[in-house]
Amino acid sequence: MKQPAERNEVIARLRGELLSARGPVFSSHSHDYPDLGPLNRAFPEHCFPYQGTHEFISHNSEAAAATLGFMAAVLSRFMKEQETAIWVGAHRTLFPPGLKAFCLVPDRIIFVDLVSEKEMLWVVEECLKCNALAAVVGEIPDIHPIAFRRLQLAVEKSGVPCLLHRHRPRNIENTVCTTRWEIRPVASLIEDGLPGVGYPQWQVALLKVRNGKPGNWQLSWDGQQFQQGNTTSMEEQQVYIKAG
């Protein structure tokens, strides 16, 4: 009979092996892993596997803006000061000065504006092969599973995170992404009794996460980091999901 401590160690080791067998894992022991605040617990090893493909789905203009904000906030968690990111899109509405509120330097981002979807996919894939980039952001509503697979392979090879904003997609269930999110804006977070509009707050639904636990959170962004939303805590939310 092994000692409980020893047994826990064995279990932890086996769990780690199991995890690495399921796909690439990122260690939370390194210092520069992205801190997503309350969201961390949903991920394997409590660490956001940012070197993957991440889909963000939005269905209307308000949600699209909220999604852009959330993506910018996530991007700012792992983009270092001197690094460059590429933003590819067809009908870009993003206003660069607006990124300043999410701790991003707008002039470190290179925008590629294209019309043809084929060209956009080529550019995204080409950029993903370049490991000098901090991230590649694509605003492409629908991607064929095979094309998506190509992007996924490029990400696995180079480790460049790929963030895809899918505004009004026709079909969302067919891709092999690492995480899939849906962001909706909710009433802003404001200190008691003060007038005006406060910190942006979102209903963040993590629809899919590889090797992790999907969930639903209310999050706000205080200009520096993610904060727990003001209405319901995560445990309550999960109870709520189970009940519903």
Next chain:
Amino acid sequence: MKRYMSVWFRHLAADRLALRYPGLGGQVYVLVAPERGRMMIRSVSKAAGQLGILPGTVLADARAVYPDLLFYDDDPAQDKLLQSLAVWCYRYTPVTGIDGDDGLILDISGCAHLWGGEAAYFEHIVSRLQAGGYHVRAAIADTMAAAWAVARYGTTHPVLPSGSQAEILRPLPPEALRLELPVVDRLRKLGLTQIGLFIDMPPSVLRRRFGQLLLDRVDKALGRMPETLEPVTPPEPYVERLPCLEPIKTAHGIEVAIQKLLEGICQRLQQEEKGLRKARLRCYRTDGQQQCVEIGTNSPVRNHTHLFRLFELKIDSIEPDLGIELFVLEAPVVEGLTTQQERLWDLDTGDKKDAVMKLLDRLQSRIGAAAIRRYLPEEHHWPERSIRSVSDINETTSVTWPEHQMRPVSLLGAPVRIEVSAPIPDYPPMLFIHKGKIHKVVKADGPERIEREWWIEKGLQRDYYQVEDEDGGRYWLFRSGYYGEHKPEWYIHGYFA
């Protein structure tokens, strides 16, 4: 050691007509043009020349001797023809020039060995031109004047051994020195019918009787005085050529050719501490057509693998057709790139920067530079003017991004009219209608007044409000003008996150 080849098209205009109307081949015909009220013969066909009809004769005289002589109007487009022939000869040497109105002069220094020696080179060019339907005579010599003389008046082998021009010129008539007609006449009158008879006379004697021109021409022919050649296409300073013995038709062949050219040019750039910003590949096809592809880079580059990857994207746009016989790579724009700079780049973050640059080069060559942009802040409050689009990746500005301004993350291309109900004078709206949906405003911030800059344009100012509706959507609205004086209109201009 300079070597020149002079090509003389003996019946250029007539040959051109025969090429256009193949039935004329071998016929006796002349080309005429009016001159001082008479029809003068300008050019004759080979058969007419053999009958003794010379250019410069009056047509009526020639017709008196040969009543069934065919004659056609001379077309003055000859210059263009010579020009195109000179460009065609570009596959044999990079420096080709037009010589008079019926000749070409080629600077062949260092080119002939690629065709297996001067004799083979000479044969190749002459036979290609003859197969094309031109009657040509040509000669190779150390000086342009000697080559000119031997091509037109020479009786010996046309490829002169180096340094032999003084000997070869001796038996030739004085016309071979390109002299003016009165000088030639005077020489003949004095019995000096061969160059050898006067070439050794003291210069002062010759100058007194025949002028300085004769001495200059002799000196040029003997190589004692330099003569310049005016090339048809000004040569690019950075150029690499690859003539092919067999025409290239396959994509793989083109790849190999590009790689070879790039290696050559990069080696030269390395020696001169330069990097190229723009490169152009010209492919000369066997049918006389030219294919051209161009690449540009965001920073000076002399890494041939990177440049090859840029060209690789363009290879499918090259149509080899029957085959390409000459590849020419030009670098029209080069910039300084010292080895030190290169080394610096590898050390710190520059390595990453270099990789991003290379990526952008690749994107640019596929989708065009206009699609790629960055934004820098500008010192304007008006939202549309507060950013400036730049294409240069390295460009920076002293203006910093404004802090503590509420700016939406998503901005509409142009503000959209909305219907509101708002208390006056300057309160945010209580509700607004956008795209047929009623939004009830719960929270609002503002107003932030932004004036138009009067030195740029005139118009109403905007009062911006950040509002939130009951569903949590956050909007950027503005009122154009104010109540009382104007009739204000409300617009939506963006969405906050």
